[in-house]
Amino acid sequence: xxxxxxELREIxxxxxxxxxxxxxxxxxxxxxxxxxRSKFKSLPEALRQMEDASASITHFVKSAxxxxxxxxxxxxxxxxxxxxxxxxxxxxxxxxxxxxAEKVREKLQYLIGYANWNADAICAVLTANGGDKAKSEGTIxxxxxxxxxxVGAGDEVEKVFELVKGWLPYAGDVHxxxxxxxxxxxxxxxTGQQQRRRY
Amino acid sequence: MxxxxxxxxxWEIAAMxxxxxxxVIESYSTGQVRFFFEQARxxxxxxxxxxQQSQYSPQPSDGRSGNDPRAIADMRQxxxxxxxxxxxxxxxxxxxxxxxxxxxxxxxxxxxxxIEQLGGNKERxxxxxxxxxxxxxxxxxxxxxxxxxQQRDRRYRRG
Numbered sequence: 041x042x043x044x045x046x047e048l049r050e051i052x053x054x055x056x057x058x059x060x061x062x063x064x065x066x067x068x069x070x071x072x073x074x075x076x077r078s079k080f081k082s083l084p085e086a087l088r089q090m091e092d093a094s095a096s097i098t099h100f101v102k103s104a105x106x107x108x109x110x111x112x113x114x115x116x117x118x119x120x121x122x123x124x125x126x127x128x129x130x131x132x133x134x135x136x137x138x139x140x141a142e143k144v145r146e147k148l149q150y151l152i153g154y155a156n157w158n159a160d161a162i163c164a165v166l167t168a169n170g171g172d173k174a175k176s177e178g179t180i181x182x183x184x185x186x187x188x189x190x191v192g193a194g195d196e197v198e199k200v201f202e203l204v205k206g207w208l209p210y211a212g213d214v215h216x217x218x219x220x221x222x223x224x225x226x227x228x229x230x231t232g233q234q235q236r237r238r239y
Numbered sequence: 240m241x242x243x244x245x246x247x248x249x250w251e252i253a254a255m256x257x258x259x260x261x262x263v264i265e266s267y268s269t270g271q272v273r274f275f276f277e278q279a280r281x282x283x284x285x286x287x288x289x290x291q292q293s294q295y296s297p298q299p300s301d302g303r304s305g306n307d308p309r310a311i312a313d314m315r316q317x318x319x320x321x322x323x324x325x326x327x328x329x330x331x332x333x334x335x336x337x338x339x340x341x342x343x344x345x346x347x348x349x350x351x352x353x354i355e356q357l358g359g360n361k362e363r364x365x366x367x368x369x370x371x372x373x374x375x376x377x378x379x380x381x382x383x384x385x386x387x388x389q390q391r392d393r394r395y396r397r398g
Contacts, residue, residue, distance in 0.1 A: 092242070094242075094243075094372065095242045095243075097370075097371075097372065098242070098243075098246055098371045098372060101367060101370040101371045102346065102349055102350070102353070102367075102371060103349075105349075105353045105356075105357075105367045106349040106352055106353055106356075109356040109357070110352075110356070117356060121363075125363070125366070128366045128367060128369075128370045129366075131370040132366065132369050132370050135369075135370065135372060
């Protein structure tokens with residue numbers, strides 16, 4: 041697909057806005073990962089299941105609305121709704137943008153693909169740095185600077201970095217894995233509200 | 240019937256199959272809907288569904304006695320839903336080849352589950368319909384049973 045610089049910039053920024061609505065990374069057996077990762081990983085498959093682009097968009101949306109909020113061991117259904125709402129918002133924007141269905145399908149493939157890569161990259165950074173807050177944030181900031189400048193979105197680095205920081209597994213957060221919660225490895229004191237949310 | 244028409248019908252029938260139970264919304268019978276799903280691959284689906292319709296006898300839910308007026312009304316509603324939904328399912332399956340019938344019942348099942356998972360929230364369901372490029376979302380939304388707060392709001396508006 042021929043995508044111009046402005047389209048690519050928009051997709052990359054939106055992909056981060058999707059990533060930060062996935063369940064936060066948590067530590068399990070020494071590695072950081074997000075819960076229910078397979079639900080997100082399998083989303084692009086739905087876009088490839090049908091030849092007709094318009095039918096494949098319908099199938100993709102239905103499959104997302106069916107599988108994302110389904111109960112599983114890792115996440116509660118309501119945890120998936122913010123991600124699903126934003127994804128639907130982006131699909132509706134693309135549908136209404138006047139481009140043909142084939143282009144919408146390809147843009148969605150990039151959007152979801154990048155959102156998954158973002159999550160994987162951030163988890164890899166956390167794992168490589170042993171969850172160290174300062175080191176991880178430094179690496180993520182460098183990563184964002186390099187990536188966003190290439191697509192002409194250097195002016196968005198701070199905003200995206202703030203979004204990503206809010207998604208990182210701070211100690212005491214309800215989304216953090218058992219190891220993270222118990223060790224408080226990012227040195228953050230739990231607030232009373234956070235403490236209450238756990239029970 | 241093209242894919243878009245088929246999806247429209249799958250949504251309308253899914254909305255038609257829902258009942259309100261207190262504060263939740265659910266399909267009138269998961270077992271009956273699964274039965275439709277199983278019949279889609281057989282050429283004699285019509286007679287199988289009709290036989291099943293005539294034999295359908297829902298049990299009182301929530302441990303109520305069969306003589307409880309609310310249980311009687313609930314059971315009657317489920318029988319009526321089963322008749323109507325079964326007829327609609329047959330009318331769509333009759334015009335579809337076997338492979339498309341399978342897709343139709345899969346979408347019917349998914350749509351029912353989506354409505355349940357979204358708690359019957361019309362705004363959220365409307366966004367799904369719009370993203371799916373459903374031609375006539377209103378025809379789907381108007382078939383959904385109203386939730387308690389929606390009924391209350393309507394009463395207030397009437398004054």
